[in-house]
Every structure is written in structure tokens, then in C-alpha cells.
Amino acid sequence: MTGIFRVAIIGSGPAGLSAAAHAAALGLAHILLEKTDHLSDTIFKYQKGKHVMATPANLVLRSDIDFEAGKRETILGRWDEQIAARKVNVKLNAEVLKVEGHKGAFRIALRSGEVVDAEAIVLAIGTQGNPNRLRCPGADSPLIQYQLDDPGEYFDEHITVIGSGDAGIENALGLAADPAQRNVVTILNRSADFARAKAANVALLEEAERDGRLIVRRETEPAEVRTRELLLNTRDGQETIRCDRIIARTGSQPPRGFVEAMGVEFSSPEPGSFPKLSPEFETTTPGIHVIGALAGYPLIKHCMNQGYDVIEFLAGNRDLKPADEPLLAEKFAQLPGNRSVAEWLDIFGRNIVVLGDLSVLQLRELMLDSAVHAYQPGEVIFRRNDPGSSMFAIAEGSVAVEVNPNDPSITVGIEQGSIFGEVGLISGRRRGATVRAAEPVVALELPRMAALKLLATSPGAARAVNSIAIERQLLQMFGAGLTRADVAPLVENAELKSVRAGQVVVAEGADDKDIYIIRSGSMIVEKQVGGRPVFLSYLPAGSYFGEMAVIDGSPRTATVKAAIKSEVIRVPGDGFLALLEQNPGLRDKALQQMSARRATNAFIESRKGEFSGAVDLYSQTAQFLVDNGIGEATDVLLIDEKLCIGCDNCERACADSHEGLSRLDREAGRTYAHLHVPTSCRHCEHPHCMADCPPNAIRRGPDGEVFIDETCIGCGNCQRNCPYGVIRMDAKPPKKPSLLQWMLLGKGPGPGEAPYGWRKSEAKKQGLPEAKLAVKCDMCAGIDGGPACVRACPTGAAIRVSPERFLTYTKLAEDTQ
Amino acid sequence: MTAGASRSRFREDETRRDSDHVSFLRHKRFRWAWAALALSLAAAAGYALIDQDPRPNGGSWYGYTLGTIGLGLILWLSLLGVRKRRINPGAWSLKAWTSAHVYLGLSLVVVGTLHTGFQIGWNVHSLAYVLMLLVIATGVYGVVAYTTLPARLSDNRREMTRAQMLDALTAIDRQLDGAAQPLARGEADLVLAALRQSPFAGGALARLTGRYPACQTARALAGMDTASEAQQRVRALLEKRAAQLAQIRGALRIQAALEVWLFLHITLTIALIAALSAHVISVFYYW
Known part of the structure; x- marks a missing residue:
């Protein structure tokens, strides 16, 4: 079909497919442009057999193609079938490079050089973006690929992996895993170390390098891709290596730049913001519409409904009520x-x-x-x-x-x-x-x-x-006692400051005169005693510091630095002094708190003289705990390894309290001075896991616990986002025979988490769903007596504490036994 | 959940979050130690003050009282095994149970001995008494093990999980396999024998003592020359392997020491309950 289309739909994910199908049903002249050689690339890239969920359950689906929860293959198969049956005009391998023109006459330039003309455009390109391309001559070479689906399909090749992130390392290790494939695998890293990758991956890579299973080239960049050869820029000059295939894993470019190039405005410069849209999904560039994840709707059903709606709007239906x-x-x-x-x-x-x-x-x-x-x-x-x-x-x-x-x-x-x-x-x-x-x-x-x-x-x-x-x-x-008018001058001069973890806000000995309020995150206070930093105290969000220097005009007596990424409000000291003058009550309170803080500091300093070892231990243990995420925790499991007999009853109790899966790994994690931080949820103040949950299934419960509700779709984002590795993806295990049956008759796997094999085979027997969902600690919400891990510890080794209560001298240095 | 329930949980949680790491022995300022002491003193005082006719004996009314207390305690103490495996429902703390188990168990020495009236003979009654003392003795060993060994277990671990220890061994083995290729037949065989031997080989005795006389890695090390570069490399790897094995075996040994007494403690408890049944039935039969 040639000529000018009524609508060009860019991107063939759920939103684009649904829009194209409805355009076909209405008989609109349309074209669906997809950059890869298959439909719906994001879902296509899911692992084989992945269960795709259909939430929210109460939202009706309004689309010409079907969708219900099921296996990736079933869903993709059905869509392929229906798109063919509905005679949708699909153009595969059509990557859009540029859009020019205006409403009624857009010209869409494709990578192949073709140009598609359309009156209106629907952008349904999602948020994944395009992989970064190599920036060297020969970047268009057919040798280069940006994805590796099955490392087992290449034999006798010289393969170069470019990229020092986890994706690159995992690909390189996969290609070199089986010596029978006889591949010569090289991985290039522009810098000297692999700082962006997980430590475990780097360790595996270094081990493979020592064994000679693959070649790691550091401080090396590609200079030119030639036929079966790759020219490299190394620290010691240029070098040519044989190369039959290049896997480029150098990250991806978010689609925002591409969209903004069409004149579309976003609501703010924040990376998380979305294009400004009218109720008809039209952007600030007339004729260009945005739907789906790029519009801020990551769930498949929303996307499909919007595909239908946007076509209705384009076809002139102004009275359509949204599906919600x-x-x-x-x-x-x-x-x-x-x-x-x-x-x-x-x-x-x-x-x-x-x-x-x-x-x-x-x-x-x-x-x-x-x-x-x-x-x-x-x-x-x-x-x-x-x-x-x-x-x-x-x-x-x-x-x-x-x-x-x-x-x-x-x-x-x-x-x-x-x-x-x-x-x-x-x-x-x-x-x-x-x-x-x-x-x-x-x-x-x-x-x-x-x-x-x-x-x-x-x-x-x-x-x-x-x-x-x-x-x-x-x-x-x-x-x-204070009114809004009292603090108005302070508010006016207050300044919001972001502080990264470890950054110093107030330096000991300096003579700046500002007061700080911790708005989010937390701080640690330390002081140099005998040439070494001594941990004085931990300040949670909501506390303030810096008032001593303001009140008595002395230089800073201690250093305050961020325990985690934080935000502080800086208030000029003179404004604070003026406020104190006007409010004697406030002044007394401030002096009182100041002398309490002084007393704590003086106490620890005095100890340093007599019990130097104990203070060092306290100081180092506190720093160790902060380094392991306790600073952002609200409730964290610690294990005193002077009491832990390694019985793993905590893990068993956890599994038995929650559908049969343990949410903690006692052994894993760091240890300092016999205090062990196991792999277990810290219930962070600002949970990283919540950052990118499509169904918003992660919430904070009534007791402060961060939990995942039943709308989880099993996407695994939270697992990837958790810096402490405490979330696991697993299917709900079948019910076990009772404890009595196990004790008397030996039935079932016994207390604790059942072995994987038993769960798998039993689930098959009972016909249970195998969808893997995210599982994490919920602090035993709703269970009488509180966290089972602590209750099930026979010796008292397992404790759950909060940082502001635990990071004190008494707890860390005096009460240990 | 109602708002009221939620707030009481908040207070409970705040107390918990403020808790110290206190061992089962010092739980609640030795609450159960004091309880056990009080029970023992009361039993002893009763024994001394109550005029038992014709002489202190399990068959007097005071003897029956002590016997009933002892039997009740023994049955309750033996339920710790069930409690440990069934943490819900109920707001139990296993630490409190362990604490009570230890101290009340120790008080049985007093209660049980006074119940005998110091009449020991070759019969099922005395068998029950001796078994009880053996159970308590193994329990005392357990308490000692629980208070002394965990720190050593932790030091030996050096932040590695058991799986990581085995992974590290596998990694060394892969390197050894490659490094041993240039060696002569005899030395290569030594390395192969070391690689083939399971890290767990040696049986229960080796596990408990930490002595592995048949260790092929030690043998390979002893038989490896250091003349060539290849031999030096293999030797270095073998030393690494031996060190890794020592860590794994250390973990196994301490873990075994922490668990082995339970086999005796529990077996003896079952025997004790059987003997007690015989004791009680025979006493009532000959009433």
C-alpha cells in the first residue's frame, strides 16, 4: 500500500498492536511500523515459558485483539494469528530514524531509506529505548549484534563482547562456558576495572580469565570494525584481532531524545517524567499521539485499551468514555x-x-x-x-x-x-x-x-x-508554640541540598554557621580522636544538627556525613538565632538538647582514654553496619555469631510461616566482629524495590513492613532493584503434610522450605500454577508474636532492630556478650 | 486489622527493635534460673522439714509429689523438640523455651534425687534415675557447646557460605585440572586422585575429630616435587586446595560438635520416657 496513510503506528507492543487492529477494524488507512523482525519485542524477549499476568483484574479489556494471562508463547502466538486475520498492515524491520512535517503531512524516515507518509502518528514505543550503537567506523557492519539469545548456538567463532556491565559479562561467560563450542571469546572494557557490574559476575569473569577460558582486554576500545577483523585502541597503541562476531552491550538510550526531536514536550526535565498529553493522548505537537508505557501506563491492559481509544479519537469519536x-x-x-x-x-x-x-x-x-x-x-x-x-x-x-x-x-x-x-x-x-x-x-x-x-x-x-x-x-x-509566621523567614532562606552517601555536610573544625535538618536519609556523626575517626551517633531523618556552632559560635566539634543518599534542608544560622531570641522556650529546649548531645560525645571520648579497644570496636561495628544498609533500614535482622549455632531454624520458621518459602538467607551476607547481616529485608525508609513495580504491588503495611501484594505480575524488577538481594522469584509451593504426619509417619519433606524437586513435582501432581512471583519478608505481618525468625532462634542470636535504637554505644559495645 | 491491634503491635515492635542481644542463658535476667533455683530450694526445704514416715522414699506422699513434679517436667521438657518445629500459632519465643529447658532441666537433678530418697538399686526405678542424669549430663555438654563453639564457627566461615566454600573448591579443582596436564604420569595420578576424592570422604569419626588420614590432597602435596615450573604451580594450587578443604572440614567439625550430643540427648530421652513409663506402671501395679 502506498500513498498517504491516515495513521502510522510506531511500535508493535500491546498498545501499538491494539491500535493497529482497531484501525484495521474501522477500515482506516494505517501502517504499523516495527523495528525488529517480529511483533511485540519486549514480550518477545521475555524468557521462554514466562507467565504473563493480566492486571488490574477489574479493568475491562477494550481491544480487537484478545489478551488474558498465560504463557509468553501462547500470547504472542495468538497476537500473530489475530493480526494476520484482521489484515493489519504491518511493516517489520522498519526502524524509524526521523519524523518531519506536521499534522496532516508527516514524513517518517526509516533506516532502510524508505519514507512513510501519514496524516497522524501514534507513538507506542515503550520506554526500553534502543541499544547504544558503537561509535567507531564500521558501526553498521553485519558482524555486530545487540542481543544474545542463546550462547549455545555459536561454534568455532572468534567473538568479541563489548561492554563492561553485567549484560556484557554474562554474555561473554555464556559464550565461553562450554569448551566444546571452541569459541575464542574476548571481552573489551574501556576502563581498567569492572565497576558497573555485580561483584559476583566480576569474580566469575576473573576466574575464567585465569583459567584461560576467555580473554579480558582492559583499557581497550574498538577503533574500527572491518571484515572479520576488529581494530582496537589499547593503552599501548593499536592492535588488530580476528573477529567473526561482535556482541555490543553498551547500554541503551532512553527514547526521550527521539520523541523530543519531534517537538514533543515533556512535563519536566526529571528522567521519570512523561510527555504532556491531552485527554485524547495528543502531545504538544499536533497530530502526534503517545500511548502505552511511554505515556506512563506500563500495564498491558491499559496499553491495549489506549490503543483502541486513540484510534476512536482519531476516527472522530469525541464522546468515548475511557475504559476506567x-x-x-x-x-x-x-x-x-x-x-x-x-x-x-x-x-x-x-x-x-x-x-x-x-x-x-x-x-x-x-x-x-x-x-x-x-x-x-x-x-x-x-x-x-x-x-x-x-x-x-x-x-x-x-x-x-x-x-x-x-x-x-x-x-x-x-x-x-x-x-x-x-x-x-x-x-x-x-x-x-x-x-x-x-x-x-x-x-x-x-x-x-x-x-x-x-x-x-x-x-x-x-x-x-x-x-x-x-x-x-x-x-x-x-x-x-511556633506559628507559620515565626518560621516564614527561615522557610524563605532555606535551601534544599542533595547529599550522596558518604558526603560530608559539616566538617570538624570548620567555622561555617548553618543549621541542617535531615529531610530524607540519615547521617552519622564522627570525631577524630587520637588520629582516628570515632563514631559518635546516628541521626535519622527529621533530626537536626549544626546548632552547637550557631549557639555558642565555636568551630564545628564533629563531622556529620551522610550514611546513605540523603536530602538536607540548610537553614542560615542567623535566622535561627533570631528565632531563638524571640522564643525563650525554644531557646531552653535547644540548649537542653545541645547539652544532652555534648554529654554523649564527652562520654564516648572519655571511654576512648580508658577503653580504647571497646570504642574502636563500637566505632568500626557501627561503620560496618552503616556500610551494609542499616542506615536506611527501619527494621533489620542481625545475627550475633557468638550465639548462632547455625541450626537454620530461623529460615525454617520463616518458610513455615509464609506458604513454604524462606525469605531470608542466614549464611549469606557480611560479618564484622561476629555481628552478621544476613540476606534479609531491611524494610528501607525509601524502598528501592518500590521504584519500578508496574502494578504497584509493593507497599508499606500497617506495621511499617514493606510487602508485596497479590497483584504481583512476576516481572522481577524489584529483585533487580534491591541492592541487598533479598527478593526471590519463585512459584507458590504446594501444601506440605502436617508436622504430626511428618513426625509419626515420615510424610512430606518436614519443617522448613521443601527442596526444589519436591515442590516442583508435587505442584505438577496437584496442577498448581507455576508462575514465579516475587517473594520477600513482610515482617510476619498478621502473625501473633511478631517475626518468626527471631522467635524461632533457640539461643537469642537473631534479633531485629532499628538503626536509631541499635547504633549506640551501649548496644554495640557494652551489652554484647 | 483494627487500629487498636495495630498500635499494640507497634509498641511490641518498638520494644523488640530496642532489644539487646541477650543469650538464652541470660534471658530476661536469668528468669528461669531463678525459677529453677526456687523450685530446687523449695524441694530441698520440704525434704528436710517434712517428717516423712518411715523414711524419705518415693512412696511417701512427699515422694509422690516430687515424682509428679519431676515427671511433669520431663514430659514438658521433651516437648521442646515439637515446639522448635512448630513456631505458629501463638506468640512463642524459642529462646525463652530453651532458657526454661536448660534451667528447669538442671533443677531435675535436685527434684529427681530427692524423689529417690537416696535409695538406689538394680531396678527399673534406678534405671530411670540414671537415664535422667545421663540426659542432663549430655544437656550440660550441649550448653557448653552452644556457648563456646558459635564464635569459632563464625571465625572459620570468614563470611563464606557453605555453598561458596564448595564453589571455591570447584574453582581450584578446575585450575588444578588444567595445571596438571604437563606433569608426568605418577604426579598427574596423585593430582587426579586428589580431585576424585569427595571433600566429605572420611566418615563420621573424621568429621568429628577433623583428622583425615586418607586425604589424597595431603598425599599429593607430599609426593609433589618442585623442580619444574609446572610442578611449582600445581603445588601452589594443591596448597590452596588443602587450605580450602581445611576450612570446609573445620565447618563440618564444629557443626558436628554442635549437633552430635543431640543424638545422645534425644535417644536417652526416649529411653528415659520408656523407663519412666515402666517405673510409673510398676509403682501403681504394686500400690
Whole structure:
């Protein structure tokens, strides 16, 4: 088909396929452009037999092609079949290089040199991006490939792997694994070490190098790809090696640059932000539409529905209600007033200040991810010390914050349109105060992910939340008795500073005069004693430091540095002094806290004289724990190896308390001075695992535990994102015979996690689903008595602690036995 | 979960997060040691003060009382094995149970001995008594092992898991296999024999003592010359292998020492319960 198409759809994932299928059904002149030689590359690249989930379950699928949960092969097969049957105009191997023109006359240039003309464009290219290409002559050579599906299919070849990340190392090891393939494998690394890869992979690579199974060339770059040869730039000059195949694994380029080149604007410069879209998915460039993951919808069903919707809009249907309409109606039904979905959306969008910048589309999406509540006057919205990282926004009414825990009658009001609970969101810590409804309230509760997405996509919302958060943090830090007017000059001059782990904020001996509040993350305080740093204390988010130098004008008495990546608010010291002058009560409180801190420091310093060994041990143990992620933990399992008999009863109890899979590995992990940090969840303040969960299945529970709910789709993102390796992917094991049956009759595998073979064969026998889902510690939520690992330890070796309680001299140096 | 339940869990959690690492022996400031001491003193005081007619004996009313307490304790103490394997439901702490097990078990020495009225003979009653003392003796060894060996286990581990130790051995073996290629037949055979031998070969005695007289790696090391470069390389690798084996064997030995007494302790407990049944039945039969 030639001539000008009504619509060109770029990308053949679920969104693009669905759009193309609907265009075909409506008889629109269309073309589906796919850069690879098969449809739906992202799902195509899933491992063989992977179970693909269909969430959210309550969302109706509106598409001309079918989709239900099942094996990768089944789904891809069905789509291939239906795309062929519906006579969709597909063009494979059609990588788009450039888009020119305007609405009604776009010219799409392909890598092959062809040009496709279309009136409108639907971009459904996802967020994976294109692999980085080699930047040297010969980068177009057919020798180069960017993916390695099966390392076992190459024989007798000289293969060069370029790239020093995990992907490159794993490919190189795979190619060299079987000497019977007789491949000569070389891996190139531009620098001298493999800093970006996992330590375990680097160790395997170095071992393979020692054994001569592959060649590692460090400080080497490709200079030119020739026919069956590769010219290298090495430290000692150029060199040519034989080369039959090149695997390039040098990362990938996010698609944002490609999209922005078409004139499409994004909502903010943040890496996580999405293109600005109209309710019809149209970008700021008329005629170009964005759907699917690139629009911020990573779930397959959403993508397919949008493919259908965008084509309806293009075909002129302006009255189409989005597929989520019934879900929203159901959500709003619990609110008083019998209003329609459109009316509620209008109220929330108009009244709540931080939602001002959102399009209707973004607002709907936000509503789907959030909860709406109605409260009666006096009703508690949340209590002090409740865990919670969600943020609330008041659509109607107002609330009262109990600022003094000892006297609930002292309250501060928050008015309609404003937000509250943002401290929990930003610091990841428990609620600082109880909040009640002051009049009838309709509020929106944005769960952490939805709130973070809002901040990333709406710069206005981010600014508003930031200044409110700084003000509230100041008020909370200095306690009751202060008003917003008191701290206004401080808020105005406050500056937000990001600090990376280990970075020094205040240096001992310096004479700067600022006060810092830890907004997120945590800090450690140390002091040079006898030429060595001594750990003095640990400061969690919400605490402040630097006040001593301000109050008495002395140089800094200790160094404060970030335990983990943190954010601090810097407040100029003179503003703080002025505030103290006006508020004698505050002054007394500050002096009191200062002398308490001085006493702690002096105590540890005095010990250093008499018990130097104990102080060194304390200092080094504290540093070791911080290095192992305790600084960002809220509740972490530690094992005292002076008591641990290695019985693994903790692991068995864990498995028996949770469907038969252990969520901890006692033996693995680091040890210092007999204190062992096993591989087990730290329930981080800002959980890394939550960062990229398509169904938002990872949440913080009522007891502060980070857990994965039943909507997990088994994608494995959380497992990859966890820096501590505490998440495993496994199928739910079959039920075991009871303990009594095992003890008396020897039936089943006994207490603890059943061996893999037993689980596999028994699951097959019982016909259980084999989908691998993410499994992690939930701190034994809902189980009487608390964490089973601790309760099941016969000797008291296993303890679960929080850093602010445990990283103290008494705990680390005096109570050990 | 209701809000109230959640808050009580919060308090519970905060106490737990503030906990010290206290061993089972010092659990709750020796709560069970004091309980056991009180029980023993009370039993002894009763024995001394209550006029037993005609003489202190298991058959007097006081003897029956002590016997019942002892039997109850023994049955309850033996349930630790079940408790350990069944942590839910209920808010149990196995550490508290172990602590109580140790101290109340020790108090049985007093309760049981007073129950005999110091009448020992060649009969099933005394058999039960002797078995009880043996169970307690093995238990005392267990307590000593639990307090002294874990630090050594940890030091020996050097942050490696058992799987990693075996992986390290496999890695050395792969290098040895390659390095041994240029060697002469006799020396190559020595290396091959070392590689073929399972790291676990040697049996229970070797495991417990840590002495492996039939170790092929040691033999290969003894028989390896250092004349050629290849021989030096193999020798160095063999030394690495021996060191890795020593770590694995060290772990096995300490682990075995931590577990071996349980075989006796539990077997003797079963025998004790059998003897006790005979003791109780015969006592009631001849009432």
C-alpha cells in the first residue's frame, strides 16, 4: 500500500498492536511500523515459558485483539494469528530514524531509506529505548549484534563482547562456558576495572580469565570494525584481532531524545517524567499521539485499551468514555453527595492546589491509583507513629493537626485545597502527629508511588509540596508554640541540598554557621580522636544538627556525613538565632538538647582514654553496619555469631510461616566482629524495590513492613532493584503434610522450605500454577508474636532492630556478650 | 486489622527493635534460673522439714509429689523438640523455651534425687534415675557447646557460605585440572586422585575429630616435587586446595560438635520416657 496513510503506528507492543487492529477494524488507512523482525519485542524477549499476568483484574479489556494471562508463547502466538486475520498492515524491520512535517503531512524516515507518509502518528514505543550503537567506523557492519539469545548456538567463532556491565559479562561467560563450542571469546572494557557490574559476575569473569577460558582486554576500545577483523585502541597503541562476531552491550538510550526531536514536550526535565498529553493522548505537537508505557501506563491492559481509544479519537469519536469510567464510578460511590464521575474529577482537580497542572487524562490516572475518603468531624485520619508514606490532599473541608502529643487539644489547622502527610512521603518515616477532620472532609490519599509520579510529572506540584514540607518540618522540629509566621523567614532562606552517601555536610573544625535538618536519609556523626575517626551517633531523618556552632559560635566539634543518599534542608544560622531570641522556650529546649548531645560525645571520648579497644570496636561495628544498609533500614535482622549455632531454624520458621518459602538467607551476607547481616529485608525508609513495580504491588503495611501484594505480575524488577538481594522469584509451593504426619509417619519433606524437586513435582501432581512471583519478608505481618525468625532462634542470636535504637554505644559495645 | 491491634503491635515492635542481644542463658535476667533455683530450694526445704514416715522414699506422699513434679517436667521438657518445629500459632519465643529447658532441666537433678530418697538399686526405678542424669549430663555438654563453639564457627566461615566454600573448591579443582596436564604420569595420578576424592570422604569419626588420614590432597602435596615450573604451580594450587578443604572440614567439625550430643540427648530421652513409663506402671501395679 502506498500513498498517504491516515495513521502510522510506531511500535508493535500491546498498545501499538491494539491500535493497529482497531484501525484495521474501522477500515482506516494505517501502517504499523516495527523495528525488529517480529511483533511485540519486549514480550518477545521475555524468557521462554514466562507467565504473563493480566492486571488490574477489574479493568475491562477494550481491544480487537484478545489478551488474558498465560504463557509468553501462547500470547504472542495468538497476537500473530489475530493480526494476520484482521489484515493489519504491518511493516517489520522498519526502524524509524526521523519524523518531519506536521499534522496532516508527516514524513517518517526509516533506516532502510524508505519514507512513510501519514496524516497522524501514534507513538507506542515503550520506554526500553534502543541499544547504544558503537561509535567507531564500521558501526553498521553485519558482524555486530545487540542481543544474545542463546550462547549455545555459536561454534568455532572468534567473538568479541563489548561492554563492561553485567549484560556484557554474562554474555561473554555464556559464550565461553562450554569448551566444546571452541569459541575464542574476548571481552573489551574501556576502563581498567569492572565497576558497573555485580561483584559476583566480576569474580566469575576473573576466574575464567585465569583459567584461560576467555580473554579480558582492559583499557581497550574498538577503533574500527572491518571484515572479520576488529581494530582496537589499547593503552599501548593499536592492535588488530580476528573477529567473526561482535556482541555490543553498551547500554541503551532512553527514547526521550527521539520523541523530543519531534517537538514533543515533556512535563519536566526529571528522567521519570512523561510527555504532556491531552485527554485524547495528543502531545504538544499536533497530530502526534503517545500511548502505552511511554505515556506512563506500563500495564498491558491499559496499553491495549489506549490503543483502541486513540484510534476512536482519531476516527472522530469525541464522546468515548475511557475504559476506567466504571472503576472511577465505583471509587466515587462511597463519597457523599451523589455526584457523577465528571463532577468529582472537576472538584478534585479544581480545589486541590497541587493537582492544578494536571490534564484530565493524568487526573483520571491519579484517581485510579489513589483512594478517596470522606471523614466526619473529629474522625481520626491517621495517628502519630502510624507508618505511612502516602500523602493526603483536602478536596473539601479542613483538618486539625495535634501538634503536642501530650495535649490533643492543641491543634493547628490545614485548610481546603492543601496537603498533609507529606513528611511521611518524603522522609519515609512514621507519622509525626495525629490528624483529625475538623469539619466534614473529602480527601484524596495518594499512595507513595502515585505521589512521586505526580511530583515527577508536575513541576508546580513539586514546588508547592516542597515549600509546604520545609515549613512543616521546621514547625515540627522546633515543637509546639511556633506559628507559620515565626518560621516564614527561615522557610524563605532555606535551601534544599542533595547529599550522596558518604558526603560530608559539616566538617570538624570548620567555622561555617548553618543549621541542617535531615529531610530524607540519615547521617552519622564522627570525631577524630587520637588520629582516628570515632563514631559518635546516628541521626535519622527529621533530626537536626549544626546548632552547637550557631549557639555558642565555636568551630564545628564533629563531622556529620551522610550514611546513605540523603536530602538536607540548610537553614542560615542567623535566622535561627533570631528565632531563638524571640522564643525563650525554644531557646531552653535547644540548649537542653545541645547539652544532652555534648554529654554523649564527652562520654564516648572519655571511654576512648580508658577503653580504647571497646570504642574502636563500637566505632568500626557501627561503620560496618552503616556500610551494609542499616542506615536506611527501619527494621533489620542481625545475627550475633557468638550465639548462632547455625541450626537454620530461623529460615525454617520463616518458610513455615509464609506458604513454604524462606525469605531470608542466614549464611549469606557480611560479618564484622561476629555481628552478621544476613540476606534479609531491611524494610528501607525509601524502598528501592518500590521504584519500578508496574502494578504497584509493593507497599508499606500497617506495621511499617514493606510487602508485596497479590497483584504481583512476576516481572522481577524489584529483585533487580534491591541492592541487598533479598527478593526471590519463585512459584507458590504446594501444601506440605502436617508436622504430626511428618513426625509419626515420615510424610512430606518436614519443617522448613521443601527442596526444589519436591515442590516442583508435587505442584505438577496437584496442577498448581507455576508462575514465579516475587517473594520477600513482610515482617510476619498478621502473625501473633511478631517475626518468626527471631522467635524461632533457640539461643537469642537473631534479633531485629532499628538503626536509631541499635547504633549506640551501649548496644554495640557494652551489652554484647 | 483494627487500629487498636495495630498500635499494640507497634509498641511490641518498638520494644523488640530496642532489644539487646541477650543469650538464652541470660534471658530476661536469668528468669528461669531463678525459677529453677526456687523450685530446687523449695524441694530441698520440704525434704528436710517434712517428717516423712518411715523414711524419705518415693512412696511417701512427699515422694509422690516430687515424682509428679519431676515427671511433669520431663514430659514438658521433651516437648521442646515439637515446639522448635512448630513456631505458629501463638506468640512463642524459642529462646525463652530453651532458657526454661536448660534451667528447669538442671533443677531435675535436685527434684529427681530427692524423689529417690537416696535409695538406689538394680531396678527399673534406678534405671530411670540414671537415664535422667545421663540426659542432663549430655544437656550440660550441649550448653557448653552452644556457648563456646558459635564464635569459632563464625571465625572459620570468614563470611563464606557453605555453598561458596564448595564453589571455591570447584574453582581450584578446575585450575588444578588444567595445571596438571604437563606433569608426568605418577604426579598427574596423585593430582587426579586428589580431585576424585569427595571433600566429605572420611566418615563420621573424621568429621568429628577433623583428622583425615586418607586425604589424597595431603598425599599429593607430599609426593609433589618442585623442580619444574609446572610442578611449582600445581603445588601452589594443591596448597590452596588443602587450605580450602581445611576450612570446609573445620565447618563440618564444629557443626558436628554442635549437633552430635543431640543424638545422645534425644535417644536417652526416649529411653528415659520408656523407663519412666515402666517405673510409673510398676509403682501403681504394686500400690
